[in-house]
Amino acid sequence: MKERTNGNEAISEHGAFSQADRDAVYQAILARRDCRSFLPDPLPAAVVKRILVAAHHAPSVGFMQPWNFILIRSIEIRERIKRAFDRADLEAARLFPVERRSLYQSLKLEGILESPLNICVTCDRNRNGPTVLGTTAQADMDLYSTVCAVQNLWLAARAEGVGVGWVSIIKIDDLRSILGVPDHVVPVAYLCVGRVAEFAPIPELERLGWLDRIDLDRLIFKDRWGEAANDPIADANDQEKSRDDFSIEHESSDLTRRLK
Numbered sequence: 001m002k003e004r005t006n007g008n009e010a011i012s013e014h015g016a017f018s019q020a021d022r023d024a025v026y027q028a029i030l031a032r033r034d035c036r037s038f039l040p041d042p043l044p045a046a047v048v049k050r051i052l053v054a055a056h057h058a059p060s061v062g063f064m065q066p067w068n069f070i071l072i073r074s075i076e077i078r079e080r081i082k083r084a085f086d087r088a089d090l091e092a093a094r095l096f097p098v099e100r101r102s103l104y105q106s107l108k109l110e111g112i113l114e115s116p117l118n119i120c121v122t123c124d125r126n127r128n129g130p131t132v133l134g135t136t137a138q139a140d141m142d143l144y145s146t147v148c149a150v151q152n153l154w155l156a157a158r159a160e161g162v163g164v165g166w167v168s169i170i171k172i173d174d175l176r177s178i179l180g181v182p183d184h185v186v187p188v189a190y191l192c193v194g195r196v197a198e199f200a201p202i203p204e205l206e207r208l209g210w211l212d213r214i215d216l217d218r219l220i221f222k223d224r225w226g227e228a229a230n231d232p233i234a235d236a237n238d239q240e241k242s243r244d245d246f247s248i249e250h251e252s253s254d255l256t257r258r259l260k
């Protein structure tokens with residue numbers, strides 16, 4: 001593939017990043033972790049700003065940008081959130097079969113008080129009026145857009161060396177009343193954000209035997225739901241494959257090895 005240079009970066013004719021830049025993107029994706037243990041160090045405002053800018057550049061249905069970011073540092077508010085978590089966590093434990101309950105109860109599933117910053121990412125369902133391009137047939141696209149913003153934030157934070165933990169074991173009504181969120185706005189994600197001692201190489205739930213990562217090949221169908229295939233990713237005319245036998249799987253494991 002022919003490459004031209006743009007400043008310091010090599011950009012291919014198809015707009016692909018240089019190998020180093022592609023590696024950096026995949027590295028952020030593969031090395032991102034859900035974090036539940038935090039150091040107390042405060043985060044520089046410039047870092048917080050950059051990860052919020054990343055979130056704000058997420059795709060959104062009809063360019064609706066339905067998100068807001070409530071930055072929560074107040075210890076009093078975080079204590080109320082933590083109590084709401086404790087109530088929901090107690091309820092949750094009872095829902096698991098007895099044989100999984102003690103493992104569930106041993107998991108640390110939040111870092112609300114120890115992280116220096118909590119962020120609630122919300123979705124304003126009325127933003128830009130009642131009819132939004134792209135939501136007419138699928139009404140929840142504004143919520144999905146907000147989740148895209150969360151993922152951008154999470155990846156940018158990882159690149160900045162900032163841990164993020166998503167806490168969903170809190171009743172939405174508790175979030176609404178504690179944070180004063182109006183009815184037309186949905187609290188989509190409650191995030192704990194801060195420096196961490198380490199980013200674990202694999203998900204904690206995997207390490208502790210809660211669940212394993214599913215084999216990607218089992219999740220890919222060909223043309224219709226449930227239709228498995230030997231090599232569903234490769235197209236018959238796959239030039240990339242014949243060129244250098246590149247495979248995401250190969251690339252991923254190589255990157256993962258290098259990250260350890």
Ligand SMILES: Cc1cc2nc3c(=O)[nH]c(=O)nc-3n(C[C@H](O)[C@H](O)[C@H](O)COP(=O)(O)O)c2cc1C
Nearest residue numbers: 032033034108109110166167168169202203204205
């Ligand atoms: C929508 C959503 C809600 C989550 N809620 C919680 C939660 O309440 N507590 C928790 O410890 N982790 C929560 N997580 C984190 C997942 O457990 C974690 O993403 C998963 O175990 C994979 O680990 P990784 O993010 O480190 O790759 C949540 C993740 C998502 C995407």
